[in-house]
Ligand SMILES: Nc1ncnc2c1ncn2[C@@H]1O[C@H](COP(=O)(O)OP(=O)(O)OP(=O)(O)O)[C@@H](O)[C@H]1O
């Protein structure tokens with residue numbers, strides 16, 4: 419058994435074991451009777467959501483909201499983070515504010531977004547954006563502040579412009595920590611978008627979950643939760659693959 | 670040569686860090702094509718002085734002139750090789766050496782050509798596409814030297830560039846440096862803690878006192894050029910090394926006590 423397959427087998431075994439415990443609880447009818455459906459029922463509902471195509475528009479809506487919010491947050495977060503990391507004074511002024519705000523649940527802003535941007539996509543994008551912004555900006559700040567000053571001196575000594583210094587020194591030397599921030603930010607963007615959908619919306623994964631809940635269509639609700647989980651997991655997996663490729667360029 | 674206007678002049682340079690005077694009123698003239706070494710005990714302000722000349726560090730007082738013009742910032746005719754490891758870990762050997770040319774908008778083809786030639790000069794053939802993580806300490810330092818040399822700066826500041834190298838490589842690269850200097854007519858200001866190296870390479874050796882760094886003495890090395898490393902065998906060579914050590918001994922002891930405190 420080699421180093422790759424062994425952890426994988428253990429992971430698969432853990433999942434299988436959890437499913438068996440789940441199924442045992444359902445079958446025994448001792449706990450949560452009627453609100454925990456059998457895995458087979460969930461699978462059936464999930465298959466129905468996929469085969470009828472019902473899930474896809476909602477999947478797209480959620481991805482759209484999360485990705486747009488994330489992209490805006492990434493551009494702003496990286497630029498601001500590096501600026502704060504480079505300028506000790508700016509950092510001293512703004513970093514505490516950012517840290518306080520980062521610790522606040524972003525959902526408290528949702529009513530404001532709803533009023534300003536309406537109940538459609540835009541308010542969820544805003545939720546996704548503010549949620550993604552903080553992990554990205556914090557990681558970029560720390561990364562830029564930790565850059566070895568000698569690299570900046572080298573760039574200066576050959577007459578590099580500030581823009582060149584940003585793109586050729588700051589970006590590559592902070593690539594990995596910034597990317598870590600982006601990974602966390604991507605996760606946060608989905609949390610933000612779906613949280614918004616759960617509250618007020620008419621489309622998206624959060625919407626169909628809460629709809630199924632309201633109409634007590636329990637297997638359907640679990641199926642949507644499961645598919646949401648798979649979406650989040652695959653996005654994170656894709657970013658893990660990307661960061662493995664980036665590692666070659668960073669250090 | 671000494672009568673012509675100096676290409677580089679520093680006048681009354683002082684640098685104070687909070688609580689420490691690193692440099693105290695240093696003045697120095699360096700003429701075109703000259704090779705001047707600065708030697709002094711550890712912590713006497715050599716790196717500080719070089720970074721001030723390069724325009725990378727603010728001075729407390731004094732002035733730097735290049736070809737008669739006072740300069741306050743970095744300057745296109747100055748190149749610098751730093752004492753500490755400074756090559757970019759995210760760039761290959763070739764990409765590191767190309768960095769400065771790239772910043773100046775030199776075409777890719779020309780960059781490649783110049784950098785490849787530099788790679789041969791510093792003896793890194795076969796390592797063009799390696800990343801710094803795969804190079805030895807001495808190889809990394811040679812990349813840094815190549816990165817500065819490829820820009821062909823009129824004035825090259827070198828801060829213990831061979832410090833991380835073994836003695837043999839150090840002597841050979843020193844010889845190579847003199848050859849390049851001859852070829853492109855560079856002026857070099859060279860910091861070292863190696864007396865032999867200072868004598869092998871320099872026209873003049875400037876001895877700096879323990880902190881606060883002041884100029885203690887300037888020794889002329891009257892060994893004719895072009896020189897090879899064979900000068901090491903000359904009787905004159907040994908005498909100069911001895912003379913410099915006598916000047917340096919006292920300062921080194923003082924410097925050592927400062928750091929021991
Ligand atoms: N950023 C700084 N803040 C405060 N003091 C500093 C700073 N940089 C250097 N110094 C002090 O200035 C003095 C001179 O430092 P410098 O690095 O120029 O010495 P050096 O002659 O290059 O030494 P070495 O031969 O060990 O490289 C030292 O005493 C050092 O402690």
Ligand SMILES: [Mg+2]
Pocket residue numbers: 715716717752828
């Ligand atoms: Mg030094």
